[in-house]
Amino acid sequence: MAEDVLFEIGAEEIPAGAMPGILAQLKSLTETKLAEHHLKYDAIRTMGTPRRIALMVDGAADMSDELSERHKGPSASIAYDADGNPTKAAIGFARGKGIDVADLVVEDGYIYAETKTVGVKAMDIFIQILPELIHGLSFPKSMHWGNLDDKFIRPVRWMLALLGTAVIPVEFAGVRSSNFSRGHRFLGERGVLVQHPADYIKNLEDNFVIVDQDKRRDMITKQLHDLAASKNATIVWDDDLLEEVLYLVEYPTALCGSFDKSYLALPDAAVITPMKDHQRYFPLVDKDGKLLPMFLTVRNGDSHSLDVVAAGNERVLRARLDDAKFFFNEDRKKALADRSEGLKKIVFQEGLGNLADKTERLLALGEEFGEACGLDEAEMVELERATVLAKTDLTTGMVTEFTELQGVIGKEYALLDGESTEVAEAIFEQYLPRFAGDILPKTPAGKVLSIIDKVDNIVATFSRGLIPTGSQDPYALRRQTIGVLNILSSSALNVSLEPVWRQDLTLLGVPEAKHDEIVGQLTNFFALRLKNIYLDREVPHNVIELVLSNPTVTVAQADGLVKAIMAHRIDENVELVQAYTRMFNLVKNETYQAVDEMLLSDEAEKALFKEAILAYENSQTALENKDYDKVVAIPETLVPAINKFFEDVMVMVDDAAVKANRLQLVRLAYESMAVIGDVSTLK
Secondary structure: OOEEEEEEEEEOOOOHHHHHHHHHHHHHHHHHHHHHOOOOOOEEEEEEEOOEEEEEEEEEOOEOOOEEEEEEEEEHHHHEOOOOOEOHHHHHHHHHHOOOHHHOEEEOOEEEEEEEEOOOEHHHHHHHHHHHHHHHOOOOOOEOOOOOOOOEOOOEEEEEEEEOOEEOOOEEOOEEEEOEEOOOOOOOOOOEEOOOHHHHHHHHHOOOOOOOHHHHHHHHHHHHHHHHHHOOOEEOOOHHHHHHHHOOOOOEEEEEEEOOHHHHHOOHHHHHHHHHHHOOOEEEEOOOOOEEEEEEEEEEOOOOOHHHHHHHHHHHHHHHHHHHHHHHHHHOOOOHHHOHHHHHHOEOOOOOOEHHHHHHHHHHHHHHHHHHOOOOHHHHHHHHHHHHHOOHHHHOHHHHHOHHHOOHHHHHHHHHOOOOHHHHHHHHHOOOOOOOOOOOOOOHHHHHHHHHHHHHHHHHHHHOOOOOEOOEOOOOHHHHHHHHHHHHHHHOOOOOOHHHHHHHHHHOOOOHHHHHHHHHHHHHHHHHHHHHHHHHOOOOHHHHHHHHOOOOOOHHHHHHHHHHHHHHOHHHOHHHHHHHHHHHHHHOOOOOOOOOHHHOOOHHHHHHHHHHHHHHHHHHHHHHOOOHHHHHHHHHHOHHHHHHHHHHOOOOOOOHHHHHHHHHHHHHHHHHHHOOOOHHHHO
């Protein structure tokens, strides 16, 4: 008979940011463990609040499946001697499978062992795997408490474990499982009896705990929107903030607070950031999108004395806004353009100077890279001005206090200083994208400034030998690299990064003898990030390898070629792959120079030369015109001529001049594929 299983780990308040990952891990681990034990079930759910992590297995079978398996062993000639007696090989094989040697079966010249695994009771399985689930969870940071050796993300205070109505005995960190949970810290009962997993959610809700995060999320969302509507306002919505608030409360109640209108004289970012990032409040705007002197927040409790709670939140926010107002007034005493001297006091990286030095490098990089990206004269002026001012907001009191505002407050101050909209926007866009899924720079100057700023960070760190390994990436170089690649891809900027890497290495004072080594490291690092981007898009591995095997391909070209290959699927064209692989094996070490038409004697080689010249010219033109579909389609047009050539012409003849010329012809024909990549990756 199937039964439901419930396992709850009660702890001190768990960091909100860690909860989604913990719940996902717990579900995945449980699926793996139950599969290993061949125990069937209907569904697995994980739920959580700040004080509990809960696992529910619906409809778990009372016994694991009985399994019959057939294992192939050594050949019969090895397993038995001439007299038919089992050898050590047969005896060892039988012992390893847990059966008597007499039970071995001979078929098709081999011995087989047939084994049966008896089903195990669900209770015994869960007694074994629940401790494994606890120890299998990994956390950003773990802790231990008292004199215990066991570690968890926060001290464990209770455990509830049920198979139907029976308690599953589990012990961890001195805590033994029972059929009791706990309600809300202040509103619920300390001991909440749960007689069956089916009662769990209702029993906790009766004790002011909404344990199902999906239901809690819906409650919060509805309450916030209803409250905003009652104020004729709209929420400045933030899904990440909602997700954080979700795991800060067990019983949500939304409330509205207010602040003095005088604070609205501050830049919106200076008001919104303290609300969202520091206090977890939702800002409100009117129908025209203007910030209102109100906010919404979510209380972990019921509606009792909401006015008192609101007043407390208003008092805390007022202190934050007073700080912002003070820093704003102090900052406005000096324009951004007058703050450059302060950059000399801010260290960039150990041994690599200060932010004033970095600004000088960015100016030099921008001059070269901006032209390579096709910026016109006006855009180059905007880029230069934005670069001069780019880091100056780091010297302001506002950014010192609210570090999240770097770039944001720079944009606001630049506009107040009378800088152009384009310059101000580029100052903000230099840090984009800031996280996965963030917006990308839109202005030409912003795109270039963002790329060279990140490139300088990456190259400077590589020059110090600090290449990310494993999970260690203290300078967030992987994120910045992905940001550069996404900007180049989305903007179709057909530009190589290698020149800017080399220029930066020179500007950083890295000895020229080390340039090639570091450029090689950078090439591999960027290629791996680009490969991961394509894998996330479900591009086949061999298609990625094909495109990235071309050392001259730019990010924009790689993006275009990948899309074209996926449309035409030349990687699945067996005849094409065979034809070009045959050529590749002959000329992989050849460099195309020229074909002497006077040495072409066979009609097949003359025909191939004529078609190969045309294909090569068309490929180059199509690549320049970013017509990647045509680039990818051209190699197939040569296949008949290639096959005819190999049928009629011997390449490796005794005449050295003829042989060399025919190899050059093969290399020329192969060039239309080489433009795309190394065909050997498609094997």
